[in-house]
Amino acid sequence: MIIQKQFISGLASRKMRIDKRGQDEFRDITIETGVIAKAEGSARVKIGKTEVIAGVKMGVGTPFPDRPDEGVLMIGAEFSPIASPDFEKGPPAEDAIELARVVDRGIRESGAIDMKKLCIKEKEKTWMVFVDIHILNHAGNLIDAAGLASIAALLTAKMPEYDEEAGTVSYEKKHKKLPMKFKPVPITVFKMSDSLFLDPNLEEEDVTSVSLTVTTKDDGNIVALQKGGSQSLSLEEIEKAFELSLKKGAEIRKLLEKHI
Amino acid sequence: MIIQKQFISGLASRKMRIDKRGQDEFRDITIETGVIAKAEGSARVKIGKTEVIAGVKMGVGTPFPDRPDEGVLMIGAEFSPIASPDFEKGPPAEDAIELARVVDRGIRESGAIDMKKLCIKEKEKTWMVFVDIHILNHAGNLIDAAGLASIAALLTAKMPEYDEEAGTVSYEKKHKKLPMKFKPVPITVFKMSDSLFLDPNLEEEDVTSVSLTVTTKDDGNIVALQKGGSQSLSLEEIEKAFELSLKKGAEIRKLLEKHI
Amino acid sequence: MIIQKQFISGLASRKMRIDKRGQDEFRDITIETGVIAKAEGSARVKIGKTEVIAGVKMGVGTPFPDRPDEGVLMIGAEFSPIASPDFEKGPPAEDAIELARVVDRGIRESGAIDMKKLCIKEKEKTWMVFVDIHILNHAGNLIDAAGLASIAALLTAKMPEYDEEAGTVSYEKKHKKLPMKFKPVPITVFKMSDSLFLDPNLEEEDVTSVSLTVTTKDDGNIVALQKGGSQSLSLEEIEKAFELSLKKGAEIRKLLEKHI
Amino acid sequence: MKEFKREDGRKVDELRPVVIKVGVIEQADGSALVSMGKTTAIAAVYGPRSMHPKHKQVSDRAVLQTFYLMAPFSTNERVRPGPSRRSQEISKVTREALEPAVFLDEFPKTGIDVFIDIIQADAGTRTAGINAASVALADAGIPMRDLVAAVAAGRIEEHFVLDLGGKEEEVTKCDIPVAYMPRKKQITLLQMDGDLSPEETKEVIKTAIKGCEILYEKQKQALREKWVR
């Protein structure tokens, strides 16, 4: 393992990668939507061997007191022990929490969902949107995969019907789409041997000690940032990361558009 | 311990038991009801040295949305550390959960309680029936003891009064019995050295690797099954287990009738 | 450590203390109120190196069914790991719970707060008063410090306003004081080498095996008692402890009055 | 004081009917059931045995652990299973009420676990639990300085009242549970909820101590009966 780490670092210092990819080159990305019958929306995203499913479920609840005329959005992530031998000793709560919160911020801050349109009756009843991220195979770059799966699931979700009389939700009839406005996409830039790369595989993540996730939306604005890892970044590296993320984010957004 | 295990297995292969009981013979069973003053219903069941108390408590709550005109039944079990040196390291959650769920299914599926009669106001207010099983001494065959104690407690329970005006329950006045229709009784058949036996004591349970709990009701119908243990059963053994359980269930039901 | 323990015990047998204090002498006490901007009331109490903050927060909730016309009081304590190297392995839940409950009983039983005046609408809406005790530095005698900080925070608290129309609490406007009637003060008497002392420092607590906390109120009545530790007390020692606590409680109550 | 009538007809200094049974849990090393009126506690002692969890092991004495638990069906309002803040505090004061009586240094590195289940609750559950635990420890053959007897007392109107019942607990001006080692004349548990002058408080404590002395005789009697059998 140590030898492999040194090998990967050595390559990186020459801006090379073990699988021959370019610095800003992703592994193959596949997006499938509508993969879970009972979910209002769902998407399976594979980036190389990394595989993530995001599912959207909806229900009716009470709005938050400080946002009485808006919907409620809850994004959670479980690192199923199915996905990695490292998840044996219980799921890594800290990483799962951070992942969900970074994805959440991207969607929330971009205004991707028109939350006001989800309110059924001010102060009393509103749609609640749950996005649950399920990691099926952990082979690196989970945040990008999870963020992409989440927005793909939301973009293709169909709302159930709410029967106000009975106070029940009917999951049989789903017609209307969610009121979506933007497509935020998180791209994580990571640093190996003083160079910046995109889309690390698991071996590369092992030699990475700092990364920056930049979530951009359709108009090129940045809506969320998250530095990760135990090392630091210079301002120049951050600027470079913005560029890389912006460019790749736009590419992936195009890919996404084919599915909606 | 290993020698004792071999001894018990050896006897079993000749259809014999260390305490000389027949294959389908229970240890002494005693049933006492009304043993807990504050409980709506209660029963202490001893099978040999095994001792279990079941207590019924009632309260008023909201019906489940999918059963708006029915009562709510909750059956729980705690393996008090009082009951065994093995419960030292925290109660064995898995076994306690399984026990409660098997007893629950027997009572629920048999329609032992006429749940519709427990509804006070559709969709809004209903009686909630809690059966709590408390293991006092664990000397084998807990499911049968717990199931018997639970149904005995329910059959002898008296309902408190609900004051609709005040919205409070008065536990001082208890007159009406619960609307009971059937008396499901679980009988666990276990296998040692290729023979089937009833009512294992603790030493016998130690050499048992498979068992089948069969819950029957008054008309001889089966209302719940649960295979336990790390070995398997043939269809013939299952049929034989049905016969044993049916016969012994009827006997114990008679015993039970003396207490109601 | 063992030598220090023997030294302290040896001194105690001659009614002497390592820091030269008299048997009933406290370390320096300082009380500061209004130290937390967002809290309705707050106090920082230092007794020697021991430092405790108590904060009062208020909200609107439902009264308890058995006290439909009263406020709700909740007192909690967290032993922040900030306060001691011994809190490394998770906070000592048992000690924190006991501390909070002893402080709670003193305030509750003395009728320090006129709970009826906190009710907004019988059975439906009432003020809830949360007192949270935060230990900042643990250098002995936590209960006395926590009890003093709690009553000081309550005595200086200002109630937020409740807007019945909107059903919201405004924390911007705080005018009215809490309806306070008494000033209960807990004094803990502890025993070393057969003599009774007040206000142990951390080293003294280490050689103490029994203590008695006596909470007295303005009229000299006792409102709460709590024996602690693994040894016993004679009736004579208890009587002596009453005297010590009563006298010191009155002194500290005077100190407290300067801050309200 | 003669004319004061308690709800159940008892005299002010009279205990509720007491039942003590020794050896009620076959699996345990020692056990006892104690009923005081409609309050029933069962205590089981396991140990001395190897300490669990191990990091709590102490090199020169046994560690006494106590676990107080109310059965869900023991009260009018069902008790949610699992520890509460109340039950954790009672476990602590119960342990501290028993520790002074037990020769813990005879069993270094071991654990002695005392489990107390309240199966019926009608006031005085902690003291009933201590009574049961003390007898269960003796039944387990654990060497003790003395038995620990426990009961609460209170003050209703101007009377000092022994062993409060469920309704009395609601009207008393104070509730003082006391645990006591009669031979040593030492108090091992003392708590109070109330509002009373120091002098009256002392009187209530003395009332409780008298009750402990009666209970002590009943504890010894119950143990004697088991041992003689």
Next chain:
Amino acid sequence: MKEFKREDGRKVDELRPVVIKVGVIEQADGSALVSMGKTTAIAAVYGPRSMHPKHKQVSDRAVLQTFYLMAPFSTNERVRPGPSRRSQEISKVTREALEPAVFLDEFPKTGIDVFIDIIQADAGTRTAGINAASVALADAGIPMRDLVAAVAAGRIEEHFVLDLGGKEEEVTKCDIPVAYMPRKKQITLLQMDGDLSPEETKEVIKTAIKGCEILYEKQKQALREKWVR
């Protein structure tokens, strides 16, 4: 019996469409996906590996651990993440359904962990999970006495009905999940919710066994396809 029409047009003894894929989780030592109609289970096997938690290690055999989990989005009503009483019971009976098939004594002191995620739920999740787990164990190269195949059967009106779908589960007089080792003719899981005579119960079990035999062939076929590839 011919004229009885099931909601999805199946014959009474017909399984829902079955999909079995082997090796779906690259990180795992063995894995499988099993769909039965709209129910989809994914199982991953990690091990034999050093036992975690260590105190559960057994000196003369491997310890099999099973973890059944429903994805929050798998049902109409979102499932709260984390173990429930139901999922804990299913984990237990799943383990006991697999244990008879695995040669655990070949790997002393190790742990074999089977994780089952239900990503779509429409009745029969525990049996789908067992089917997937059994194939995943084989895929991991763990020596087995036989594959375990599992399916539920029930009784609707007077018909014995194989492999209940979501709506059928609501109307059946009983729901009997069965796991079976066809070569050994041994039943490794048997549960029942319902109300049925012993004779009828036996018929339902036999119906399920027939279904298991069909599934068994599909399991073997799927493994063969992976191995041949």
Next chain:
Amino acid sequence: MKEFKREDGRKVDELRPVVIKVGVIEQADGSALVSMGKTTAIAAVYGPRSMHPKHKQVSDRAVLQTFYLMAPFSTNERVRPGPSRRSQEISKVTREALEPAVFLDEFPKTGIDVFIDIIQADAGTRTAGINAASVALADAGIPMRDLVAAVAAGRIEEHFVLDLGGKEEEVTKCDIPVAYMPRKKQITLLQMDGDLSPEETKEVIKTAIKGCEILYEKQKQALREKWVR
């Protein structure tokens, strides 16, 4: 830009009043209190000491653990005690903001624990916590590459605004907390909530960095004062 008035009268690039006290927790190996306006964080450092929990010990360096906690009374709405998802994320990013500054390899196999209590909260609690923790680490004598200074910046109307206050946090178009090692010119924490062009985002970051440089001087000053005393 001159005419823009902030609610508390500050200039756009002006910090709230800063208080830094070193050595406020007597029991700790190092400690500091940092107030930024009405936000107050207290940090205590314990260690290097033997690692707890032990299985997290690393053979060639110290393990830095950080625990961020809000006192229940620190905000308008009482904070429920115990970790939340938010506090767990902040603990993580705080640790990652400090790690680049600490020579962890000087203390192999040990643990360095940093506890941060927010006792008053009015925006910027994570950055106040990092400022306090950084000074507390230095106070504990832990060798560091540089101090870490932290502050958030934002954009209100067309202004780049340093050190957002409670109400400003509600109206800003973005909230970017930054932690920075001024001597190294390295960023160790960077997060963002908002919606801003890349260019503007860079400007906000630069605004925050300027604030960090001012804070850095105040941190050094506070440490000097303690050391000189």
